[in-house]
Amino acid sequence: MKVAFTSDNIAGASDSVWQAMMEASHGDAMPYGNDDTTAEVTTMLSALFECDVDVFLVxxxxxxxxxxxxxxxxxxxSxxxxxxxxxxxxxxTAPEFYTGGARFVGIDGAHAKIDPALLKKHVNQKVGDVHSCQPSAVSVSQVTEVGSIYSLEELRTITRVSKEAGLSVHMDGARFANALLSLGCTPAEMTWKAGVDILSFxxxxxxxxxxEAIVVFNKKLSKELGFRRKRGGHLHSKMRLLSSQMKAYLTDDLWRKNAEHANAMMVLLQAGLVTIPSVKINTLAQANMLFCTLPEGMADHLLAEGFAFYGGRWDEGVIRLVTSFRTPREGVEAFVECARHFAATRFEG
Ligand SMILES: Cc1ncc(COP(=O)(O)O)c(C=O)c1O
Known part of the structure; x- marks a missing residue:
């Protein structure tokens, strides 16, 4: 069975999400988020995060x-x-566009996690100097872009360094559920209890x-967001169709079940690939994304066999594999088998 590991957004939507949208599209509802479902989503997210949050869907x-x-x-x-x-x-350049030209500064750190010592240097740079941009916010990705995860302690260190310098903290949680399940903590622990002010859920x-939900824990930051969302073209008039998706996502633990599946498929995939000596795992996958380096010819072989993934964008032989809520187990097994067979005949035979 052939399967694509290109990204987790190659999968469509869960059936209950479609169903909820269909139901929400019948009848009339007040526009621009003044409908019952949007209010329900805020209540549900407040319950999930164990605090009274403001929510802006986009x-x-x-x-x-x-x-x-x-x-x-x-x-x-900055x-x-x-x-x-x-x-x-x-x-x-959306970050510059939406912030009116703020400067986005890259900080290094192993496994795509910000190094707190380097961050410390930057947060205090030229503060008060009218000639320099002023450090204002920090953003962390959880899951990171290479598939690693900040531990709670690492997160707290980043937010402590940021807060000591008076900076707000944003979390890019494009894969929030995958990270959360991997850490095994509560949504509150991975966000506001760790010092996060706003989460992209x-x-x-x-x-x-x-x-997607902008979840605001530090409500001092909410005031502008309503105006900014409208100005930025993301205040949907038929908001209930977005809200109905989010409501279905939060109902019966769909978010949890879907992420559990995606993470489990990555565990299976990684467990298979580590047993092939010529395959190098670049960063151990902690959620549903893996970067690894394949021996010469293997990527082409797998592609020719009908599997799909991104490669050719990084160092020689490096590919990215992502599992999703729809990745079939047999597809993972077939991929590992195909890689193993290639390695055995070319390198290890
Ligand atoms: C880390 C991360 N943040 C945010 C996004 C959201 O991007 P999009 O605007 O494509 O939904 C993605 C999607 O690839 C991502 O990987």
């Missing part, structure tokens, strides 16, 4: 990230994020069609 992860951050920085501010972050590498990669 339809892309990029919008969730850049709108969140635009509420944290003036145009003359936003500190990892060098490999989606914000820096994959959101075109991703859902599209894990079961919705197009619905």
């Amino acid at each position: 339809s892309t992860g990029t919008a969730a990230n850049v709108l969140s951050i635009s509420a944290m920085t003036p145009p003359w501010g 936003v500190l994020c990892h060098t490999e972050s989606h914000l820096l590498k994959d959101e075109s 991703g859902a599209t990669k894990n079961g919705t069609m197009a619905s």
